[in-house]
Amino acid sequence: MSLTLILEQSLNGLQFGLMLFLLAAGLTLVFGIMDMINLAHGSLYMVGAFLAATLVQATGSFTLGVLLAIPATAVVGMALEITVLRTLYERDHLSQVLATFALILIINELVRMIWGSDMPLPGPQALSGPVLLLPGMPYSAYRLLIIGVGLAVAVLLYFVVAKTRVGMLVRAGASNREMALAMGVNIKLLFTLVFGFGAALCAVAGAMLAPIFAVQVGMGENILILAFVVIVIGGIGSIRGALVGSILVGMVDTMGRAFMPAILREILTPAFASAAGPAIASILIYVLMAAVLFWRPQGLFPARG
Amino acid sequence: MRRAAPYFVLLLAIALPLVMRSLDQVYYVTMASRILIYALAATSLNLVLGYGGMISFGHAAFVGAGAYTASVMIVEGVPSAWIAWPLAMAVSGLLALVVGAISLRTRGVYFIMITLAFAQMIYYLTISMKAYGGDEGLTLTQRSDAGLGLDLKDDITFYYVVLALLALTVFFLSRLVNARFGRVIEAIRENEARMEAIGYPAFRFKLTAFAIAGALGGLAGALLANQNSYVNPGILHWTESGKLMIMVILGGVGHLYGGVFGAVGLLGLEELLANHKIGWLAALYPNYQQHSLLAVGVVMLLVVLYAPQGIAGLFKRRERK
Amino acid sequence: MSTRLLEIEGLQKRFGGIVATDRVALTVEQGEIHALIGPNGAGKTTLIAQISGSLAPDAGRIAFLGEDVTVLPQYARVSRGLARSYQITSIFKRFSVAQNLSLAVQARSGSSFRFWRPVAGETALVDEARAIAIQVGLAERFDAIAGSLAHAEQRNLEVGLALATNPKLLLLDEPMAGMGPDESRRMIDLISRLREKVSVLLVEHDMDAVFRLADRISVLVNGSIVATGAPDEIRNNAEVKRAYLGDEVAA
Numbered sequence: 001m002s003l004t005l006i007l008e009q010s011l012n013g014l015q016f017g018l019m020l021f022l023l024a025a026g027l028t029l030v031f032g033i034m035d036m037i038n039l040a041h042g043s044l045y046m047v048g049a050f051l052a053a054t055l056v057q058a059t060g061s062f063t064l065g066v067l068l069a070i071p072a073t074a075v076v077g078m079a080l081e082i083t084v085l086r087t088l089y090e091r092d093h094l095s096q097v098l099a100t101f102a103l104i105l106i107i108n109e110l111v112r113m114i115w116g117s118d119m120p121l122p123g124p125q126a127l128s129g130p131v132l133l134l135p136g137m138p139y140s141a142y143r144l145l146i147i148g149v150g151l152a153v154a155v156l157l158y159f160v161v162a163k164t165r166v167g168m169l170v171r172a173g174a175s176n177r178e179m180a181l182a183m184g185v186n187i188k189l190l191f192t193l194v195f196g197f198g199a200a201l202c203a204v205a206g207a208m209l210a211p212i213f214a215v216q217v218g219m220g221e222n223i224l225i226l227a228f229v230v231i232v233i234g235g236i237g238s239i240r241g242a243l244v245g246s247i248l249v250g251m252v253d254t255m256g257r258a259f260m261p262a263i264l265r266e267i268l269t270p271a272f273a274s275a276a277g278p279a280i281a282s283i284l285i286y287v288l289m290a291a292v293l294f295w296r297p298q299g300l301f302p303a304r305g
Numbered sequence: 306m307r308r309a310a311p312y313f314v315l316l317l318a319i320a321l322p323l324v325m326r327s328l329d330q331v332y333y334v335t336m337a338s339r340i341l342i343y344a345l346a347a348t349s350l351n352l353v354l355g356y357g358g359m360i361s362f363g364h365a366a367f368v369g370a371g372a373y374t375a376s377v378m379i380v381e382g383v384p385s386a387w388i389a390w391p392l393a394m395a396v397s398g399l400l401a402l403v404v405g406a407i408s409l410r411t412r413g414v415y416f417i418m419i420t421l422a423f424a425q426m427i428y429y430l431t432i433s434m435k436a437y438g439g440d441e442g443l444t445l446t447q448r449s450d451a452g453l454g455l456d457l458k459d460d461i462t463f464y465y466v467v468l469a470l471l472a473l474t475v476f477f478l479s480r481l482v483n484a485r486f487g488r489v490i491e492a493i494r495e496n497e498a499r500m501e502a503i504g505y506p507a508f509r510f511k512l513t514a515f516a517i518a519g520a521l522g523g524l525a526g527a528l529l530a531n532q533n534s535y536v537n538p539g540i541l542h543w544t545e546s547g548k549l550m551i552m553v554i555l556g557g558v559g560h561l562y563g564g565v566f567g568a569v570g571l572l573g574l575e576e577l578l579a580n581h582k583i584g585w586l587a588a589l590y591p592n593y594q595q596h597s598l599l600a601v602g603v604v605m606l607l608v609v610l611y612a613p614q615g616i617a618g619l620f621k622r623r624e625r626k
Numbered sequence: 627m628s629t630r631l632l633e634i635e636g637l638q639k640r641f642g643g644i645v646a647t648d649r650v651a652l653t654v655e656q657g658e659i660h661a662l663i664g665p666n667g668a669g670k671t672t673l674i675a676q677i678s679g680s681l682a683p684d685a686g687r688i689a690f691l692g693e694d695v696t697v698l699p700q701y702a703r704v705s706r707g708l709a710r711s712y713q714i715t716s717i718f719k720r721f722s723v724a725q726n727l728s729l730a731v732q733a734r735s736g737s738s739f740r741f742w743r744p745v746a747g748e749t750a751l752v753d754e755a756r757a758i759a760i761q762v763g764l765a766e767r768f769d770a771i772a773g774s775l776a777h778a779e780q781r782n783l784e785v786g787l788a789l790a791t792n793p794k795l796l797l798l799d800e801p802m803a804g805m806g807p808d809e810s811r812r813m814i815d816l817i818s819r820l821r822e823k824v825s826v827l828l829v830e831h832d833m834d835a836v837f838r839l840a841d842r843i844s845v846l847v848n849g850s851i852v853a854t855g856a857p858d859e860i861r862n863n864a865e866v867k868r869a870y871l872g873d874e875v876a877a
Contacts (some may be wrong), residue, residue: 037414085612093414094360098554098607101547105602113596221544225425232418279433286422291406293415477718477741485732485740485748492718492729502678504704504733590643592688 001288004137008040010078010251015143017250018150020213022205023223024230024242025157026198032237033170034089034191041202041227042220043107048073048203050111053121062124070200077199081192089191104221111155112217146208153204154243161239170194201227226253229285233292235299244300249285256284311562322461323497335532340572343529345471347520347552348478349565354550355559356482358494359512360417362546363404364522365425365482367397368540369431371523372530379445386449386457391461393527394520398613400427401519404510420451422542431538442537449531457531467528470626471565474521491559551605557617566616571582574604630689631656631795631825632677632708633828639849640674641825646672647683648849654795659826661836663844670829672715673846674799677827679703680711691794695762706732707794709877711787712825713803713829719773723764723783727755729792755790762786763812774798779810789824796820798830815836837861845869 027041031161051072084103088096122141130138161167172179181187192233206219213219230249234241261277269278292300318341321335350364371393378389408419432440448457457463481487493500493507500507530536540543548571556567578597608615632654646669649727655662664670675681677688679700688696688707698706708808718726727752732738735751745751759768762782767775771812772783785801797850814835817826830836836843837857844854847869860866 031414038415040451061334078564084610093417093614094354094558095609097360097362097417097545101551101607102602102605105608107599109596109599109602113599174352210487225543229422232415236414276433279429281334282429283426287425289422290419293411293419297415299412444652480744481741483746484742487736487741488725488729488732488745489738492721495718495720496716498680499712499718499787500729501680501700502712502716503707503730503787504701504705504711505738506699508864510738544815 003269004257005132005258007134007137008078008139009141009255011143011147012245013251013254013260015146015150015250016254017247018147018154019205019209020223020226020250021150021243021246022153022201023227024234024246025239026201027227028231028234028237028242029170029194030198031231033194034134036089037093037096037299038085039097039108040085040103041042041198042222042224043104044073044080044220045200045206045223046215046217046220047076047107047206048199049121049206049219050115051205052203052210053119053215054115054119055156066204069207070203071205074200077202078192078196080199081195085195086188086191094238096285108217115282117127117215118216121210121215123208124175130139130196132214142211148256149208153201166193226285229289231299233289233299235302238299238301241299241301248288253281253285253286256281262282268270313474318525319465322464323598326461328527334464334549335460336572336576337534338460338467339594340568341464341467341471342525342532343549343552344565345467345474345528345555346522346525346564347549347568348471349518349525350549350560351553351556351564352410352481352521353515353518355512355563356487357490357518358408359515361420361515361518362417362426362498362550363407363420363422364545364549365543365545366391366404366427367401367519367522367535368526368529368545368549369538370400370427371397371526372536372540373431373437373443373526374443375449376443376529376530376536378439379447379449380430380443380624384447384450386451389449390524390527393523395523397526398520400514402512402516402520405515405519409511409515410506416443416599420529421543421546424541424546428538428541429541431541438537440538442535442539443589443601445530445534448534449527467532470524470528471613474524475561475565482561486510486513551601555611555615556607558584558613558616560617563615563617570603571604571615575601611622629729630654631691632827633687633689634677635687636788637673637676637688638684639669639676639681640684642745645849647676650686650846650849650851652844652851652854654825654827654868656823659821659839660868661840661843662846663831663833663836663843664826668846669849670848671799674710674797674827677747678708686875691716691775704791707792709788709791709795710783710797711799711801713799715777715784717772717780717783717787720771722753722769722771723759723775723786724752724768726783727758727790728752730787731758733754734792743752747812751828753809756861758786760788762816770802778805781809782816783803785813791819793824795825795827796843797827797829801828802832802835810835 010219023041023045027038029035030038030041046055052066052069055068056062056071059065059068075085088099127141127145131141131144133139161170226249230245231242232244233248260281261273264273264277265278321337325331325333338611346368350361352361353361353364372397374393375389378384378392380417383389404420404423408416408423448463450456451466455462455466457539482491489500489505489510493505493510497507529540552567552571553563554567555570556565557563575597578600613620630653634650634652637647638651650673662670674680676683679695679698682717686696687694690703691708693706694812695703695706695708718729723823731751731754732745748779751752755766757773758769759765762785764782764786765780765781772780781801781803785798801817807812810832817828817839820826828836828839840857842855843857843860845852845860845866853863853866
């Protein structure tokens with residue numbers, strides 16, 4: 001277990017965490033402001049990836065394809081909000097869970113009907129090689145790009161939420177919806193825009209991660225659970241919580257999967273270690289979530305007072 | 306007239322295999338068994354979700370635990386149903402007790418997330434059980450031995466056993482919801498704070514309901530393993546929990562026959578789409594049958610948006626005494 | 627010497643920067659009706675919540691019938707005879723009045739972990755529930771669904787629910803909230819009739835009721851008790867008058 005390996009896995013964890021943040025940010029905003037549990041958020045991530053794959057093929061350029069996929073997915077997200085999701089805001093959480101679960105099924109099948117079960121999206125040629133970060137430590141240039149994009153979006157998000165009027169409205173809505181309404185904010189428009197923005201973030205994550213994780217139907221479900229774990233850990237409605245939570249989850253999950261089997265092999269018999277290793281690695285984040293909830297039931301940075 | 310309706314349906318259910326056998330369509334008996342097993346699973350979820358108001362997203366884990374217990378018993382050479390099935394219920398019930406003891410200390414979306422998390426943990430643990438098939442699953446060489454001269458390998462006999470267990474469960478549930486316990490659970494769903502304020506330790510009641518539902522789910526799981534002669538971690542996946550929740554709301558949340566209606570409705574719909582070509586639909590989109598989940602999703606969405614009382618709500622609401 | 631029914635010392639509760647309960651000391655004697663008054667936002671409901679057990683204090687001690695109940699959960703205090711009613715009506719709207727009251731009676735009549743026998747057959751519960759309904763003036767509406775009751779009737783049910791737990795001490799949080807003069811008068815009669823069997827800690831804004839019913843009055847301002855005493859003492863207390871800006875204290 002060399003230092004290089006640890007460093008490499010840490011970077012992988014950071015990279016995954018930042019992408020997770022893109023999903024978690026949208027999710028926590030929707031939950032915090034609209035008080036709505038949206039299971040279909042993962043589906044927007046999937047749609048974003050498929051749209052990116054199509055547009056990359058159509059334009060022949062990775063950058064152009066991904067950039068075009070972002071507004072395209074935002075449009076899809078907003079259409080979804082206007083048609084279906086709007087009616088769910090007033091409903092109880094169970095109805096929201098079931099309705100958005102139904103949406104997952106519908107969107108999965110529609111994607112399958114339009115595109116088939118999967119699509120290729122190879123990374124850009126220019127970045128397919130490694131970059132030498134430290135002597136003796138090559139790291140995928142593409143993954144560095146992901147980290148860069150993730151950080152850039154995080155900074156952008158910070159500015160929008162903390163420094164602009166729209167951001168202030170969003171924060172006001174997250175902590176006290178009735179008050180925001182009473183102040184005359186056009187809630188309907190705000191919600192639609194927030195949703196569209198969340199969808200755009202999903203598209204970025206979906207497109208960026210596609211060369212690593214593959215574009216296929218059902219890719220949304222797994223990452224959705226992780227995103228929910230993140231916002232529960234981070235605190236519902238809090239962007240800062242989403243960032244901290246995502247990095248935490250990304251790191252724990254990636255490092256856990258990489259090192260847990262090896263660690264276990266030191267302590268336990270090889271047979272048991274090879275059986276239990278992957279399982280324990282998979283459940284590490286849930287243990288993390290349970291631990292956080294135990295000490296801070298509202299999450300690390302609850303937005304609501 | 307309305308009180309006789311369930312018995313009439315039961316009569317039909319009893320007659321079904323005999324009719325099918327005479328028509329030489331025993332396939333439908335197997336399909337019916339599957340529907341009844343899911344009806345049992347959905348009914349067990351209805352106790353916790355419908356009557357108790359607890360949105361548990363991990364119920365498939367208890368069904369799966371029961372399925373695996375029964376399967377492991379067969380594989381390990383203890384095929385007696387009289388041992389394996391009660392054991393399956395005990396294992397699931399105990400699991401539910403542990404999961405509930407931790408999860409029920411939380412509320413709202415945190416509760417949903419924690420139940421989901423536990424279900425995922427159990428799912429991953431099952432995958433790691435290489436001795437019992439890992440993620441490839443476990444094929445069973447036989448079904449459980451029921452003794453009493455019953456050969457469960459015979460699909461019709463199996464059907465009647467499942468029907469009997471489902472009927473018993475629904476009957477048990479009907480007594481429970483009208484007994485003190487049922488009244489308390491429904492009142493807790495209505496106003497938990499006030500229940501504490503008039504002297505009820507709400508947590509204990511919720512946990513008990515959760516454990517009972519888990520145990521009944523485990524029974525459904527044992528039957529499911531027998532039905533397929535196969536079990537794999539996929540039945541513990543959270544999307545399976547979602548399917549069960551769909552059945553409960555489709556059938557009627559908090560209604561005695563909600564689980565039954567829901568299973569019949571959902572699985573019937575799936576069956577219909579998969580195996581019976583609808584002419585005009587085929588003309589429009591030739592491959593539509595491969596996308597039956599789309600129809601399921603649409604039906605689900607429509608039910609949640611426009612008919613949240615489900616099928617049971619179409620009949621008049623069950624008389625509350 | 628009668629055991630103090632309720633004894634509170636040094637009770638403290640903060641919410642962030644706000645001190646809702648500031649070293650409160652309070653007693654309630656057996657058989658008395660003790661009124662708790664104070665301006666809006668003084669922290670009366672917060673205090674009631676801590677006494678009843680739904681809110682944990684940061685510091686202090688609550689003793690009921692000589693037993694320290696500070697960390698006892700709410701349902702355990704109810705079974706010892708300490709019950710509350712709510713300022714904002716909190717009943718079981720989808721159940722009937724009969725079912726509402728039966729539930730409270732059921733809680734103290736044996737285990738509710740019974741899964742077989744229909745509860746509708748337990749006539750003893752219903753009979754006791756009916757007696758409570760008569761006491762709070764809901765005999766006519768016994769089988770009505772609680773959600774369909776008029777506001778004042780719901781307030782009566784609100785008190786009835788607490789009464790049905792057979793308490794020794796009743797914490798009534800503004801029972802007359804939103805009631806007209808006739809209904810208020812009936813509630814005042816109800817409470818005064820309780821005097822022998824049940825002690826009462828009454829939070830109220832209706833000063834007419836307070837001075838009619840109270841044996842003692844405590845005044846809560848900004849989370850701390852500024853005065854406790856017989857009604858006449860309180861009426862003439864300068865600090866109390868100041869706290870109320872002269873409005874609510876009867877001249």
